[in-house]
Amino acid sequence: MAEAHQAVAFQFTITPEGIDLQLSYQALNQIYLSGLRSWKKRVSRMRNSVIKGVYPASPSSWLFVVIATLVTMYMHSDPSMGLIAKIQQHLPLRYTDKHTHFFRDQKFVLPSLVSLVFSTLLWLSLILALRFCLKLLLSYHQWMFERHGQISNTTKVWVTLVRLFSSRKPLLYSYQTSLPHLPVPAIKDTLSRYLESVRPLLSDVEFKQMTELASQFESTLGNRLQRYLKLKALWATNYVSDWWEEYVYLRSRSPIMVNSNYYGMDFLYVTPTPLQAARAGNTITALLLYRRKVNREELKPVGRVPGTVIPLCAAQCERMFNTTRTPGAETDVLQHWQDSEFVAVYHNGRYFRLWVYCAGRLLSPREIEYQIQRILDDSSPPQPGEEKLGALTAGDRIPWSQMRKQYFTSGVNKRSLDVIEKAAFFVTLDDEEQGMRGEDPVKNLDCYAKSLLHGKCYDRWFDKSFSIVIYKNGKNGLNAEHSWADAPTVAHLWEYTLATDAFQLGYTEDGHCKGQVDRSLPHPQRLVWDIPSEVQAQVQRSLAVAQALADDVDCHVFPFRDFGKGRIKKLRISPDAFIQISLQLAYYRDRGGFCLTYEASMTRLFREGRTETVRSCSNESCDFVKALEGQNFKLLRLFQLASEKHQNLYRLAMTGAGIDRHLFCLYVVSKYLGVESSFLKQVLSEPWRLSTSQTPVQQMELFDLKNHPDFISLGGGFGPVADDGYGVSYIIVGEDMINFHVSSKYSCSETVSKIFISLVMELCCLFSVPFSYYSLEI
The missing domain is CATH 3.30.160 (Double Stranded RNA Binding Domain)
Structure with missing residues (x-):
């Protein structure tokens, strides 16, 4: 070779x-x-x-402080108020006679040295002071609770000061040490908000019992657990994130496929090229360009709050690439490598290592296409046990941990597994065609979603931080592991990838990538395996578990184009609240009642923040649904009240005053202390039958929807959380479109994804015409 x-x-x-x-x-x-x-x-x-x-200062500011100090000294003024003289007395300088004569002649050398020390200390003190002031400013969240167009003078002054402190162009992680820590809410406030959230779900007798449980918990065990939690908050950067990552994600022993991993889709109406290798070339290049921006910290602090100068925590970007979730007997571990110059590729049952750098440079998109085509043209058969090896990552975690420990810690298996786990990311060259196509585009769109969610259960490596899927007809997509980051972080990456692929890298007229090809590049390297019969048997068992899980998932994707946030905002109603209330109505009509509803909200206004739960089922939303079913004509007023309540709940969650993460951490503390709480046990056992999430569009400037209206991303989705519930993801695109992704389980006769989304559309259609009519009845 x-x-x-x-x-x-x-x-x-x-x-x-x-x-x-x-x-x-x-x-x-x-x-x-x-x-x-x-x-x-x-x-x-x-x-x-x-x-x-040194942010928000700059390294060059040190020179300014030094010069200013020296100038004032030479003007026979002491800017240090005597500190320079004291520093001079304590400097460990000893001179011989010849040195003494030198310093007597050079009267300003020693004072200049002392002033340099003083200036450096002064500069560092100023940096700490500036950073402390910036942290205080970023701890102010009252601006979120003010009505649009009714900004207080305090908030105006605050915005001016934040802009002043943030005037320098920040790097990706510049704000990290200035972000405030997540506060621990008062236990009384959390319990009060919890009881309010469950009131519409409980009968009078059940609510009275729950109130008594909460009161008993607060007066006895609750305050003790709260003291331990406050102690952790003083010590840890974030009192929630490490426990959330470990106990919600890494300690789960069930399959992460469907249950945890989620997916992202390609453009809805456009496929930039029908050539599989070319689409792979541009997609891989765009991802690596994004990695370069992350490594160089050239991205703006990720996901700034729209319309403000407030940064969000960017810590999740650190583990975006070169990261793998490795299985363990009791808990998994996230392993991250500093860098890697290759990606792992799966095609037709074989695994390859594809080097994406040569002689210190990133390969051109055309060269990556050339290498991918070599893999597609490779007709060599899979090695025994190789084809379905990925099923180990799709099944239960304990068997995979046992196989990995016993058969993948030495020899060729270890070397090949290391290639996959240390790769920048994983690429699947799928042999199927997907997308909204053919005579039944609705059904094919649902198949596309299912394919991205689980594939064949063995042709993805679900442990990787994310895997890219390139289909035979040029369509692409993404499957992401959940423990290392939340959906907005991955969505930011995927938006950049799609936009860079279509609008910056582009394709030639015949569909190939642009650029030159060095045909002397070495062939992609086939990974070598020695899979014993015991591992092959476990692969089949894991595949059976994963296949049963995949076959049970009912996915439905629905692009709604009748109207979007533009029309909703005319009523001064939050688009997110509009959709959440629509989901409440749909569930009520579907199941004849209300349920505990989970909406994911971010807490990245705080350092290392992740998510909080917005309990969307409120008294106000239930009042609106009941009024609508009872044909009460003051609907819009009730709708606005429900929307305002939802927005307030969302703001409380974002500003650290949520319910569920606080209760979760109290429960973890109780387990560490070995004490039982019937209240916490009951709270954490309540099922989330309606689990929802909005995928925000964070970089609309990358997509010119005016000139290229067809380049619309479908967003992504996830599997159902409860066996008898729904998983709903939605993305609000531009002013006139909302894309929905709904999942449920076929094994539950009471849940049908297509029926549920049709019920959601009923409210949308109900309000699409009679807006003006209802507005008269406020």
């Missing part, structure tokens, strides 16, 4: 005449260029560490 010989930098043989040394200058040049790239990255990281370490 030519590439194997090129990889050897030198060879030597011992002969009777001596040692015959043969150097491969090409290989040595490759080593040199790769090493040079590595050192450039290290220097860049060091530079960024300095810049973000």
